[in-house]
Amino acid sequence: MVEAMRKLRADAESYQGWWSWLTTVDHKRIGVMYGVTAFSFFLLGGVEALLIRLQLSTSNGQVLDPDAYNRLFTMHGTTMIFLVVMPLSAAFFNLLIPLLIGARDVAFPRLNAFSFWVFLAGGLFMNASFFTGGIFQGKLGAPDAGWFGYAPLSLVSTGQGIDFWAFGLLILGIASMAAGFNFIVTIFNMRAPGMTLLRMPVFVWMTLVTSFLIIFAMPIITVALFELLFDRLYGANFFNMAAGGKPLLWQHMFWLFGHPEVYILILPAMGIVSEVLPTFSRKPLFGYQFVIFSGLAIAFMSWGVWAHHMYTTGLGTIANSAFAVSTMLIAVPTGIKIFSWIATLWGGSINLKTPLYFSVGFISMFVIGGLTGVMHTVVPSDYQQQDTYFVVAHFHQVLFGGAMFGLFAGIYYWFPKFTGRLLHEGWGKLHFWLMFIGFNLTFQPMMILGLLGMPRRIYSYGSGTGWDFLNMLATAGAFLIGLSILVFMINVVVSLRRKERAGADPWDGRTLEWSLPSPVPPYNFAEIPTVRARDDFWHQKYAEDEEGRPVPIVAGGAYQAEEEEGEEEAETGHGIHMPSPSFWPLIAAIGLPIMAAGFIYQESANLLPMIAIGAVITIVGIYGWALEPASE
Amino acid sequence: MGVQRTHLRLAVTALLVAILVLLVGCGTVDDPQNTFAPEGDVARKQRDLLLVWVLGPAAVILVLVFGVLGYSLIRFRRKSDNELPKQVHGNNRLEIAWTIAPAILLLIIAVPTIDAVIDLGRGPATDALHVRVTGRQWQWEFEYLDPEYEAAEANLECVAPQLRAPEDGAGQPLCVVGELHIPVDREVGIELESIDVIHSFWVPKLAGKLDNIPGTTNRMFFNATKIGSYSGQCAEFCGLGHADMKMIIVAESEEDFQEWVTDQLEGGGAARSRTGEPDLVSRGE
Numbered sequence: 001m002v003e004a005m006r007k008l009r010a011d012a013e014s015y016q017g018w019w020s021w022l023t024t025v026d027h028k029r030i031g032v033m034y035g036v037t038a039f040s041f042f043l044l045g046g047v048e049a050l051l052i053r054l055q056l057s058t059s060n061g062q063v064l065d066p067d068a069y070n071r072l073f074t075m076h077g078t079t080m081i082f083l084v085v086m087p088l089s090a091a092f093f094n095l096l097i098p099l100l101i102g103a104r105d106v107a108f109p110r111l112n113a114f115s116f117w118v119f120l121a122g123g124l125f126m127n128a129s130f131f132t133g134g135i136f137q138g139k140l141g142a143p144d145a146g147w148f149g150y151a152p153l154s155l156v157s158t159g160q161g162i163d164f165w166a167f168g169l170l171i172l173g174i175a176s177m178a179a180g181f182n183f184i185v186t187i188f189n190m191r192a193p194g195m196t197l198l199r200m201p202v203f204v205w206m207t208l209v210t211s212f213l214i215i216f217a218m219p220i221i222t223v224a225l226f227e228l229l230f231d232r233l234y235g236a237n238f239f240n241m242a243a244g245g246k247p248l249l250w251q252h253m254f255w256l257f258g259h260p261e262v263y264i265l266i267l268p269a270m271g272i273v274s275e276v277l278p279t280f281s282r283k284p285l286f287g288y289q290f291v292i293f294s295g296l297a298i299a300f301m302s303w304g305v306w307a308h309h310m311y312t313t314g315l316g317t318i319a320n321s322a323f324a325v326s327t328m329l330i331a332v333p334t335g336i337k338i339f340s341w342i343a344t345l346w347g348g349s350i351n352l353k354t355p356l357y358f359s360v361g362f363i364s365m366f367v368i369g370g371l372t373g374v375m376h377t378v379v380p381s382d383y384q385q386q387d388t389y390f391v392v393a394h395f396h397q398v399l400f401g402g403a404m405f406g407l408f409a410g411i412y413y414w415f416p417k418f419t420g421r422l423l424h425e426g427w428g429k430l431h432f433w434l435m436f437i438g439f440n441l442t443f444q445p446m447m448i449l450g451l452l453g454m455p456r457r458i459y460s461y462g463s464g465t466g467w468d469f470l471n472m473l474a475t476a477g478a479f480l481i482g483l484s485i486l487v488f489m490i491n492v493v494v495s496l497r498r499k500e501r502a503g504a505d506p507w508d509g510r511t512l513e514w515s516l517p518s519p520v521p522p523y524n525f526a527e528i529p530t531v532r533a534r535d536d537f538w539h540q541k542y543a544e545d546e547e548g549r550p551v552p553i554v555a556g557g558a559y560q561a562e563e564e565e566g567e568e569e570a571e572t573g574h575g576i577h578m579p580s581p582s583f584w585p586l587i588a589a590i591g592l593p594i595m596a597a598g599f600i601y602q603e604s605a606n607l608l609p610m611i612a613i614g615a616v617i618t619i620v621g622i623y624g625w626a627l628e629p630a631s632e
Numbered sequence: 633m634g635v636q637r638t639h640l641r642l643a644v645t646a647l648l649v650a651i652l653v654l655l656v657g658c659g660t661v662d663d664p665q666n667t668f669a670p671e672g673d674v675a676r677k678q679r680d681l682l683l684v685w686v687l688g689p690a691a692v693i694l695v696l697v698f699g700v701l702g703y704s705l706i707r708f709r710r711k712s713d714n715e716l717p718k719q720v721h722g723n724n725r726l727e728i729a730w731t732i733a734p735a736i737l738l739l740i741i742a743v744p745t746i747d748a749v750i751d752l753g754r755g756p757a758t759d760a761l762h763v764r765v766t767g768r769q770w771q772w773e774f775e776y777l778d779p780e781y782e783a784a785e786a787n788l789e790c791v792a793p794q795l796r797a798p799e800d801g802a803g804q805p806l807c808v809v810g811e812l813h814i815p816v817d818r819e820v821g822i823e824l825e826s827i828d829v830i831h832s833f834w835v836p837k838l839a840g841k842l843d844n845i846p847g848t849t850n851r852m853f854f855n856a857t858k859i860g861s862y863s864g865q866c867a868e869f870c871g872l873g874h875a876d877m878k879m880i881i882v883a884e885s886e887e888d889f890q891e892w893v894t895d896q897l898e899g900g901g902a903a904r905s906r907t908g909e910p911d912l913v914s915r916g917e
Contacts, residue, residue: 066872146869152846153829153871241847247830248845281708282715287722290731312832312867313843314824314850317753321746328738332731338697339730343723345704349715352705360705367697371690378741380748381682383840384667384675387832387867453665453836455867458875466663542716550716 015522023581025109026522028418030116031094035411037120038087043485044127045079048072050482053442057475059463069459070144071161075127077147078165081265082172083123085399088407089268090115090176093183093207095418099513099520100201102192102529107185109579110625111178117589119175125593126168132160146457148258151239151250155231160600163232166225167596173218173225174592180214183207192512194531198292201511201535202285205292206271209299210264216303217260224253233599248313255306263302265399266366267295269406270337273359276409277341279507280356281348282550284535287340294333294340301330311379312386320379327377334370338363353507354428358409361436365401369394372447387457390450393443401439408435408488415495416502420518424498427491434484441477445470510538523576582628588621664863665836671862671883672838674752674854681748685741756821756853761814764805764823766792767831767844767866770873774812776893777823781806783897792827806896813882815889816859824850829871835864835881843868856883 021029051072055063064072094112098105106112133141143165145154154162187208191200228250230236237243239250278285285291307315307323315323341363350356372394376382385391408431416422449470454461461467505514512529513520515537533539542550591614598610663669670676708717756762762777773790782803786793790807814820824833826844834841839854856862866877884892 066875070869070872144871150830150869153869156829157871247847281717282710283717284719284721286720287727290722290727312841313845314848317750320749320753324745324749325739325742328742329735331738332735335734336727336731340722340727342697342701342704343726345701345708347717347720348704348708349710349717350705350708351710360701363701364698367694371694374690374738374741375682375686378681378686378745380678380745380752380840381686383752383842384678384682384836386841387869451667452663453667455834455865457869458865460875464664466666544719548719550719552716 020581022586023583025105025113025579025582027094027098027106027109027112028520028522030112031091032418033116034087034094034119035091037123038084038091041079041083041123042088045076045084046482046485048076048079050478052076053475053478055459056461056471058472059461059465059468061460064459066459067144068140070457071140071142073457074143074146074165075130078126078143080399081147081261082169083126085265085403085407086176087119089210089265090119090179092203092268092272092407092410092414093179095414096513097183097186097204097207098190099516099524100204100511101187101190101195102512102525102531103186103190104524104528104576105579106182107190108182110582110585111182113582114585114588115175115179115182117586118171118178118592121589121593122168122171122175125171125596126164129161129164129168132164148254149228149250151228151231151247152241154228155239163229163600166229167600170222170225171592171596173222176214177218180211180218183211184215192529192531198289199531199534199536202274202288202291203268203271206267206274206295209295210267213260213264213267213299213302217257217264220253221257224250224257229599251310251313252306255309256303258309259306260299260302262398263298265403267298269362269403269410270295272406272410272413273341273362275511276355276359276413277344278535279413279509280351280353280359281345282351282508283344283348284510285340286343286346287336288534290336291340294336297333298330301326301333305330308377308382311382324377324379328374331370331374338367338370351507354423354425354432355409355413355507357429357432358405358412361432362402362405362409365397365405365439369397369402372397385450387455388450389446389454389456392456393446393450396443396446401443405435413507414513416506417513417516417518417520419496420501421495421498422502422506423495424491427487427494431484431487431491434480434487438477438480438484441480442474443477445473445477449474508541510535512537515540523578526576582625584621584625584628586621588618588625591615591618591621665865667836670837671858671860672854672856674839675837677748677752678840681744685744689737689741752852755851757819760819760821760853762821762823763812764792764825765812765833765844767824767826767833767870767877768792769828769871770866770877771809772833772877772879773807773809775805775807777805781893781897783807792825795827806893808896810878811880811882813884813889813892814856815886816856816883818886819853819855821853822851824852830868831866831870831877832868833864834867835862835879837862838864838881841867856881859883859885
């Protein structure tokens with residue numbers, strides 16, 4: 001008994017100071033670090049977007065020269081996809097998956113820490129490219145071939161920007177792969193007793209599907225990036241047509257990764273919305289199985305639609321027709337989800353709180369994104385829309401109006417669970433309306449600009465094009481979005497200082513995490529719960545009468561007694577075994593960017609030994625990790 | 633519930649603004665690259681396909697979905713904290729209905745889509761004018777491939793013909809840079825090539841784009857059904873000069889076209905030497 005108390009106190013001590021963050025293997029802390037890091041990159045990518053919009057606000061803009069413009073839009077796209085939406089989703093995976101399935105941590109806690117540190121290393125490495133072009137002479141060094149890096153443009157690009165980009169993506173890929181395997185194993189193996197697959201919350205399902213997409217999609221771009229780097233660094237000829245290489249090979253590989261990637265970005269947000277809507281409607285998700293199986297269908301079909309990014313490359317009649325049909329059909333499972341969400345709201349008792357606002361914002365903007373997607377599948381009219389601002393509007397409708405709105409819904413929904421404080425409703429709704437109006441003001445004019453023939457990725461346009469007014473609107477909208485993000489940051493600061501506590505269950509939640517205190521203790525569950533139903537926590541609170549109406553279970557009922565018993569157990573610390581902190585994952589991660597820099601500068605700066613140094617650091621990290629004694 | 637009313641009003645205002653923007657946008661049919669104001673049969677087909685088969689159904693679905701969504705949010709707002717709605721878990725018939733109905737709708741749209749893909753995938757008409765369009769960083773080169781447009785001397789501004797191994801005894805096809813003249817109402821068969829990176833040939837009012845890919849020849853066709861100058865520009869990001877990689881297609885009467893060709897062949901390119909960048913404003917008609 002005394003022994004156990006001492007151990008708990010020691011655990012509490014290991015949760016203080018900056019060192020504890022560097023060595024943490026707690027999924028919640030890793031989740032917070034993922035979230036904060038991704039949000040910082042979001043601000044960076046946002047500033048890049050605002051610079052782009054400033055340049056395009058009028059015809060013949062003079063804010064940026066073409067060189068800087070090309071580098072900024074490349075980094076904007078790369079940042080928002082790989083350093084913002086993916087890691088923000090990862091933040092939610094980390095924070096929530098163990099809580100939602102009734103586990104104390106993920107399957108591989110140190111691998112989880114490794115994922116985060118590798119992600120951070122990759123993000124910083126990628127952005128370090130800004131400094132390689134002689135920034136003190138006013139020149140940026142970032143990659144300049146677009147986030148899609150089409151060969152052969154990415155081959156002939158001078159400087160080190162593309163190399164940093166490619167190695168950065170390779171490093172980030174390692175982080176994603178590790179996280180993908182970790183969550184698959186966690187979801188399959190760490191579920192609490194009774195948490196059958198078809199009792200799992202939809203967010204867990206979408207995490208599972210996303211993780212599978214990640215582990216199959218990442219190897220494809222890894223191969224493509226290796227080939228690109230071999231072409232650039234060692235004079236190989238994968239994409240060099242002068243030596244018999246095929247430029248189109250890059251596009252096939254990139255989009256075979258790239259389209260599943262779109263669903264990697266959107267499925268987690270769909271999962272979040274599928275949790276938020278039932279809670280705020282006080283109704284179970286409509287058509288649970290249909291929502292899950294449509295998610296699986298989307299994942300399978302996402303492998304058969306990549307060439308719709310390549311309709312104008314001359315694939316021919318047969319290929320274009322086949323991919324038109326496959327792409328049209330992927331709209332069907334997407335539609336099922338949208339209809340099911342709306343049916344969840346229907347007949348509910350809708351609590352108009354900020355998370356619901358963002359969820360409804362998600363649905364409405366995603367509907368437009370989906371419908372414009374169908375427009376692209378009509379191949380001949382896509383010949384007109386391809387590579388215009390119509391496409392820019394379409395995918396922002398999906399990735400910002402969709403993914404980012406969904407992720408913000410999640411932030412407002414689960415913030416109290418991890419901080420113990422609710423985000424302020426007034427600031428929250430101001431944030432929503434500014435972002436919603438700003439979003440529409442930015443991207444709806446872009447749809448028209450695309451139809452008016454404005455191509456993407458142009459740093460400037462003439463005054464006779466008729467694009468001035470709509471571009472000015474888009475720029476105004478972009479700054480409104482910027483303002484809304486400022487409001488969000490104020491909200492976070494204000495809310496964290498609030499005195500009143502959120503309590504364990506501020507929203508009358510349905511899933512297991514709301515049965516835990518806020519903030520969640522390091523060990524999550526004092527006693528691993530036994531799950532008896534889908535939305536188990538709801539059924540602990542409410543029974544159903546004959547007409548299917550919920551009846552609150554009186555406090556002090558059977559469930560309450562169980563809970564108290566559980567807390568007693570926690571005090572004794574009985575049976576709680578938590579993984580020990582470790583700094584080895586961090587060491588292993590540090591070696592990777594060092595190796596990458598060695599490869600890039602091996603000739604120009606004679607940095608060949610750096611490859612060895614980086615490799616040694618990583619190998620020492622992995623060995624230290626493997627040989628680390630188990631706690632106790 | 634005054635706060636919610638304000639929000640509702642705000643939402644309606646936002647929607648109205650969006651519609652207004654849409655109307656303003658569509659009002660400017662004179663814009664030089666407006667895909668909704670086509671002046672060629674190919675571009676017209678592409679627009680009509682979108683207008684008839686997609687925009688219509690999409691608008692109906694959008695209004696329906698937004699309507700039901702908005703109605704639910706107003707009708708089913710929580711009135712008291714103790715309110716507990718009936719727990720509906722789903723409805724298989726409804727789910728199957730909204731699985732099958734969109735699938736059928738989409739397969740219906742697939743029919744005219746594939747029909748148009750096949751139609752636009754055919755070769756050019758027998759009487760077509762044949763032009764090879766080569767993209768290079770950052771200009772467009774147009775070579776007239778039919779034998780009657782053989783030039784005595786090469787236009788040194790054109791790089792693509794110089795890179796090709798000269799055939800014995802063969803003359804040079806007439807080659808011009810940046811400005812392509814075509815006879816109105818006659819089909820133009822286009823061969824697309826590139827000598828460096830990927831470009832994309834796009835004249836919005838005449839036809840949708842097709843890529844110029846190094847090592848490959850892509851083929852398309854279009855015509856202009858009205859005399860005039862049509863501006864186009866590179867649609868695939870190709871580096872520093874991408875935004876400035878523009879072109880003009882001048883559609884003129886058969887006589888004017890022949891006269892222009894004669895000038896070109898006699899002048900060896902000199903007659904056509906342009907001063908500075910083409911000014912889209914003064915040329916746009």
